[in-house]
Amino acid sequence: MNRQPSGRGRPRSRSPLPLSLRRKPVPWDRQRPTWRDARPSLIASALKRAQARPSGNWYVVGAASDLDDSRPLARTVAGREVVVWRGSGGRLQAGPGVCPHLGAPLADSPVRCGTLVCHWHGLALDGSAFGGWEPFPAFDDGVLLWVRLDEVGGEEPLEAPVVPERPSPAHALSAVYEGTGVCEPEDVIANRLDPWHGAWLHPYSFVDLTVLGSPGGVDSPDRLDVEVSFKVAGRLVVPVRATFTAPGPRTVIMRITEGEGAGSTVETHATPLAPDERGRPRTAVIEAVVAASDRPGFAFVRRAAPLLRPLMRTTAARLWRDDLAYAERRWQLRSTARFPG
Numbered sequence: 186m187n188r189q190p191s192g193r194g195r196p197r198s199r200s201p202l203p204l205s206l207r208r209k210p211v212p213w214d215r216q217r218p219t220w221r222d223a224r225p226s227l228i229a230s231a232l233k234r235a236q237a238r239p240s241g242n243w244y245v246v247g248a249a250s251d252l253d254d255s256r257p258l259a260r261t262v263a264g265r266e267v268v269v270w271r272g273s274g275g276r277l278q279a280g281p282g283v284c285p286h287l288g289a290p291l292a293d294s295p296v297r298c299g300t301l302v303c304h305w306h307g308l309a310l311d312g313s314a315f316g317g318w319e320p321f322p323a324f325d326d327g328v329l330l331w332v333r334l335d336e337v338g339g340e341e342p343l344e345a346p347v348v349p350e351r352p353s354p355a356h357a358l359s360a361v362y363e364g365t366g367v368c369e370p371e372d373v374i375a376n377r378l379d380p381w382h383g384a385w386l387h388p389y390s391f392v393d394l395t396v397l398g399s400p401g402g403v404d405s406p407d408r409l410d411v412e413v414s415f416k417v418a419g420r421l422v423v424p425v426r427a428t429f430t431a432p433g434p435r436t437v438i439m440r441i442t443e444g445e446g447a448g449s450t451v452e453t454h455a456t457p458l459a460p461d462e463r464g465r466p467r468t469a470v471i472e473a474v475v476a477a478s479d480r481p482g483f484a485f486v487r488r489a490a491p492l493l494r495p496l497m498r499t500t501a502a503r504l505w506r507d508d509l510a511y512a513e514r515r516w517q518l519r520s521t522a523r524f525p526g
């Protein structure tokens with residue numbers, strides 16, 4: 186990895202308070218342009234390497250907390266209708282979202298005692314194969330729900346998805362944001378592999394961003410180290426160091442490595458959906474923020490989770506409004522052969 190000189194490249198030491206005051210705030214239009222460092226070829230090769238990593242045909246379909254015992258969660262993944270539900274004992278079940286009898290949309294069918302009961306004629310599916318309906322492997326990692334679609338992925342299947350390392354649930358607070366863009370998963374991943382845009386495109390959230398290292402050669406591990414401050418209000422910021430990695434073709438992880446909330450992760454998963462009515466690809470962004478802190482007050486924060494989760498989702502939604510515009514723009518240019526990369 187090439188280390189690049191950084192004006193602010195000191196490791197952060199732990200301060201008694203998470204907040205810092207920016208001494209000499211740099212106005213948005215006076216910050217250092219990052220376009221020279223954000224080389225299109227560099228982002229493209231990092232993306233290519235991410236796409237070559239195995240996913241084992243696992244797709245994130247939603248948040249574990251969104252699934253209750255009474256209804257399935259339905260998603261169309263790469264044009265295939267998929268339903269997941271909690272079977273007996275809470276075990277995750279998954280399969281095609283089309284009833285094997287006359288094709289009712291199982292998305293609209295209720296779950297009774299762990300069995301998905303078709304609302305057209307009452308056919309009950311307990312998660313085992315029936316009448317041509319074949320279950321899909323499913324995995325609940327405690328934060329996100331995954332389904333394995335071998336026909337869609339076409340890779341060597343893996344027993345379980347590659348779940349990123351996360352802070353222990355007992356000391357963490359998680360929230361999942363979901364959004365949809367007119368683009369392909371690679372456009373979402375390319376956006377996340379460009380951390381250089383952070384303080385330019387999202388000045389309301391990030392300031393003083395420096396990318397400390399970038400992928401060097403073809404064989405180097407992809408890891409982008411970033412020093413950045415999260416904006417709280419006015420000149421109040423939370424400075425951290427974070428690392429971006431792409432462990433699979435549709436996933437990018439940002440992990441805070443130093444500063445407040447070290448160990449916290451932001452996992453971005455891109456899942457292809459069905460095309461829209463104009464035939465354009467659609468992609469779901471399913472992003473899990475798993476926030477951790479060893480500060481004593483964090484126990485109280487966790488108790489306030491029902492209040493904080495919507496706030497965390499709102500923050501992610503604001504960032505993704507701009508990031509999806511970036512990803513959609515990238516797809517538009519690619520699809521009309523105007524992409525400069």
Ligand code: FES
Pocket residue numbers: 284285286287288289303304305306307308
């Ligand atoms: S369509 Fe589902 S039971 Fe008839």
Ligand SMILES: [Fe+2]
Pocket residue numbers: 382383386387504508
């Ligand atoms: Fe962004």
